[in-house]
Amino acid sequence: MGNKTREAILKAAREAFASKSYADVSMEDIASIANVKKSLIYYYFPSKEELFKEAWDEAFHKLEDRVFGISEEDGKYVKKVKQFLRSYIDFLRNERQSLRLIEREKTRFYSEKSKNWQYMKNKYDVFVQKVAGVISSETGKSAAEYARALTDIVGSSALLPEGQMSPDTIELIIIKGIQH
Amino acid sequence: MGNKTREAILKAAREAFASKSYADVSMEDIASIANVKKSLIYYYFPSKEELFKEAWDEAFHKLEDRVFGISEEDGKYVKKVKQFLRSYIDFLRNERQSLRLIEREKTRFYSEKSKNWQYMKNKYDVFVQKVAGVISSETGKSAAEYARALTDIVGSSALLPEGQMSPDTIELIIIKGIQH
DNA sequence: TATTATATTGACCAGATGGTCAGTTATCTG
DNA sequence: CAGATAACTGACCATCTGGTCAATATAATA
Numbered sequence: 001m002g003n004k005t006r007e008a009i010l011k012a013a014r015e016a017f018a019s020k021s022y023a024d025v026s027m028e029d030i031a032s033i034a035n036v037k038k039s040l041i042y043y044y045f046p047s048k049e050e051l052f053k054e055a056w057d058e059a060f061h062k063l064e065d066r067v068f069g070i071s072e073e074d075g076k077y078v079k080k081v082k083q084f085l086r087s088y089i090d091f092l093r094n095e096r097q098s099l100r101l102i103e104r105e106k107t108r109f110y111s112e113k114s115k116n117w118q119y120m121k122n123k124y125d126v127f128v129q130k131v132a133g134v135i136s137s138e139t140g141k142s143a144a145e146y147a148r149a150l151t152d153i154v155g156s157s158a159l160l161p162e163g164q165m166s167p168d169t170i171e172l173i174i175i176k177g178i179q180h
Numbered sequence: 181m182g183n184k185t186r187e188a189i190l191k192a193a194r195e196a197f198a199s200k201s202y203a204d205v206s207m208e209d210i211a212s213i214a215n216v217k218k219s220l221i222y223y224y225f226p227s228k229e230e231l232f233k234e235a236w237d238e239a240f241h242k243l244e245d246r247v248f249g250i251s252e253e254d255g256k257y258v259k260k261v262k263q264f265l266r267s268y269i270d271f272l273r274n275e276r277q278s279l280r281l282i283e284r285e286k287t288r289f290y291s292e293k294s295k296n297w298q299y300m301k302n303k304y305d306v307f308v309q310k311v312a313g314v315i316s317s318e319t320g321k322s323a324a325e326y327a328r329a330l331t332d333i334v335g336s337s338a339l340l341p342e343g344q345m346s347p348d349t350i351e352l353i354i355i356k357g358i359q360h
Numbered sequence: 361t362a363t364t365a366t367a368t369t370g371a372c373c374a375g376a377t378g379g380t381c382a383g384t385t386a387t388c389t390g
Numbered sequence: 391c392a393g394a395t396a397a398c399t400g401a402c403c404a405t406c407t408g409g410t411c412a413a414t415a416t417a418a419t420a
């Protein structure tokens with residue numbers, strides 16, 4: 001079954017793209033991690049960009065499922081801020097690699113115009129909007145910037161080496177601020 | 181005077197490295213911004229890495245001066261958290277390009293082992309330690325992680341396109357948290 | 361087993377990139 | 391003005407990288 005190979009390549013891609021920037025990861029890198037020849041990657045994926053997108057998408061869906069659950073319906077969020085935050089921080093704790101992958105190329109969204117990058121940018125923006133929805137459902141006020149700040153701080157902390165900033169601290173800061 | 185040219189190259193480098201990632205900026209890019217031939221860059225700077233470091237260092241010193249002032253002395257900080265934060269946020273407001281340059285390659289500090297990258301990593305770490313010192317001087321408790329979170333959120337917000345997250349919001353969030 | 365479809369590889373290419381260097385132009389100084 | 395020093399350029403190189411493709415090996419099927 002070639003699907004086994006495809007999966008191995010994707011796993012290698014996830015690993016590589018989570019650990020280094022898009023530009024710094026070569027197809028050769030991925031191939032070597034997957035124990036496969038470079039040309040084989042192109043048998044399963046049309047381009048580096050598409051491969052990245054697929055890896056990113058996978059991680060991103062995992063995140064969405066985890067923090068918004070399955071039963072979310074059109075702008076109505078059952079979960080409240082704290083519940084949401086707990087899932088989010090848990091994701092940081094348990095799925096650091098995925099979050100890294102999601103976050104690492106965020107700034108590229110604003111410079112690259114290709115279909116794939118715009119696809120990711122849009123998805124991420126919608127995610128932030130949803131977060132804003134969660135926040136404003138409790139505070140009552142428009143929370144777009146709060147949501148962006150929240151995703152930024154959780155996201156960028158994922159890029160730090162493990163142990164540098166504990167998820168607990170992040171949770172505290174976000175909820176209570178520095179002056180607690 | 182060749183120093184004029186050197187300065188022009190450095191300015192171009194600042195601009196380029198602030199707008200795209202290190203890997204995505206080519207020496208040709210910088211040369212073209214500076215209206216200079218690529219080979220001339222090597223007349224003034226030994227390598228791309230060194231050029232980046234110098235541009236980074238410049239921006240970083242500006243930041244340090246701005247937030248810690250000139251009269252800081254060996255671990256004794258006159259300024260308190262709010263004062264510090266105001267300078268920091270002001271820097272984000274007025275020197276966004278510099279902050280971008282400082283922040284963009286932060287994750288590279290952890291993968292690249294060369295002298296220059298380690299130099300920058302160390303400087304940044306010391307900076308965070310100083311921030312921790314400022315915080316703990318008021319709260320009384322060890323604040324290493326708070327400081328890391330704080331620099332992370334301000335830093336990553338600098339990488340967003342202008343207008344996406346206002347410095348005022350960031351300030352609010354950091355001080356008071358989401359639940360205000 | 362013979363044939364066909366699927367997987368996998370090695371050799372190769374074109375373009376980009378960091379960096380070098382011999383040589384040319386401009387500037388300074390005696 | 392003449393020579394020396396500093397500033398600058400163009401051509402070139404080695405390497406890397408994304409991507410292609412014809413050829414081969416493996417698995418499925420009739």
